[in-house]
Amino acid sequence: MPLYVYQTFEMKQEKFKEAVENLQELKKYRNENYHHIVDILLPIIGEDYTYALLATYDGLAEMELQNKKMYDDDKYLELVGSFFLENVVQGSMKTMVYRSMNDNKEQQGKKEE
DSSP states (O other), rough: EEEEEEEHHHHHHHGGGHHHHHHHHHHHHHHHHHSEEEEEEEEESSOTEEEEEEEEEESSSHHHHHHHHTTTTTTHHHHHHHHHHHHHHOOOOEEEEEEEEOOOHHHHHHHHH
């Protein structure tokens, strides 16, 4: 069952260009080196400098395994550390974890047909 980690944060306006470049590099590194998918979500309506990362994992155990690998990886720690320390407004990050809801048995039967 998929697990979604949704992280919002506000980027420093004076470092906006560098922040976007660093965020894209962070996404690329995670997608190429770890077993999960990361997307960058851009604001359309709302606070202009509040961006989000959406990471999709196969499940809770997979999230734990990938997080362990990421925090044992010096290159990842350098990327994530410099991004958040230099480009994100302190105290603006919020992390939420969601799980998708199972289909009920009636819907599952229709899918199998």
